Amino acid sequence: MKKWYAVIGDPISHSMSPSMHSKWFSDLTIDSTYIPVQVKKEKLADAVHSLKSLGASGWNVTIPHKEAILPFLDQIDSSAQLMGAVNTVVVEENGTLTGYNTDGIGFVNSLEEAMGLNLKELPILIIGAGGAARGIAFALKEQGYVNLSCANRSFSNAQRLITDLTSGRALSLEQAEVELGDFKIIIQTTPAGMLTTNVNMPLSLKNVTSSAIVADIVYNPLLTPFLAEAKDRGARCLNGVGMFVHQGALSFQKWTNRKPDTKQTIEQVEQILGGPHVNR
Structure with missing residues (x-):
């Protein structure tokens, strides 16, 4: 069965995560997909329940939900617990929702x-x-x-x-x-x-x-x-x-146990957005 992943936030239309992760799936011949989902603050609990019920294998969390999502997860990585924020959720094989922070x-x-x-x-x-x-x-x-x-x-x-x-x-x-x-x-x-x-x-x-x-x-x-x-x-x-690509790569590794090419991805994102990410 094809696995699918998502990024949730509000706003979400600006996110380049879907194109980045989709390219990594393609490059590494992994049969999975990744979609953006706009979630309002008051709908976060419903969204977490729906993502799990609909069979998502994991998702990223962006503004404004990184702190608010903690009570809706089953367990939280120790470093994410210290930070009080989660940007990556892994749905374990037994259905447990585990939160991490790769930011x-x-x-x-x-x-x-x-x-x-x-x-x-x-x-x-x-x-x-x-x-x-x-x-x-x-x-x-x-x-x-x-x-x-x-x-x-x-x-x-x-x-x-x-x-x-x-x-x-x-x-x-x-x-x-x-x-x-x-x-x-x-x-x-x-x-x-x-x-x-x-x-x-x-x-x-x-x-x-x-x-x-x-x-x-x-x-x-x-x-x-x-x-x-x-x-x-x-x-x-x-x-x-650079942060965007590296945090995404760490999330990708937690979901797939595969490491994507971050250097190439940084160059590609720069080209799309129109310049280098370092200005000396």
């Missing part, structure tokens, strides 16, 4: 692939405190990054992330803006800059230094307003294409 390590893989391995001592600012921010923060810490700070519109949410992380600093956006020159890696994790949103920039980059690495996990458009300002100020910029 964080996907970002770290992308960062190190693009910018090198000698980054672990650098001061890092994470902007945002939602599911993506938590995934990245915990993955960075697990990989040996030691100097993490978080700034968020709601200071209490930033403080909660740092408390759960058991290390680092929580800042208001205003404080982070003032201290921006002290950070060597700045990671923007909010929806600001997505083609499907009208969210304003979370903070000004007027104090960023030209030696800083500025990342935005949004991958469409390639050059978000946040990255455009960082680029104008001479910073090295990294958009979300």
Whole structure:
């Protein structure tokens, strides 16, 4: 019987996950398919039940469901439990729903692939405190990054992330803006800059230094307003294409036990979107 997978979120029309996973299935001659499913917040429980009842073998989870889906799963991987967010669900052979988070390590893989391995001592600012921010923060810490700070519109949410992380600093956006020159890696994790949103920039980059690495996990458009300002100020910029591909590849491996070609996929996504994912 042909297996099928999905990505759920709201909005979902912008997602390139279906084309990416479909190509991997084709490349590796796996008889499976992958579809996008738009799910409103109030319909998440119904959607999880329906996906399982209709025979999905697994699915990805994107905004705004990464944290909200946890109560509807049977078990959660220990790292995803710490992060408080899930982006990958595996339907086990006995029907058990297991949640994982591949976002964080996907970002770290992308960062190190693009910018090198000698980054672990650098001061890092994470902007945002939602599911993506938590995934990245915990993955960075697990990989040996030691100097993490978080700034968020709601200071209490930033403080909660740092408390759960058991290390680092929580800042208001205003404080982070003032201290921006002290950070060597700045990671923007909010929806600001997505083609499907009208969210304003979370903070000004007027104090960023030209030696800083500025990342935005949004991958469409390639050059978000946040990255455009960082680029104008001479910073090295990294958009979300690498993270998108690497996190997807880790999900794919959990479903199929097969490893897709990430380097080729990054190049293909870049070509579709019109440019490189690294702007030096």
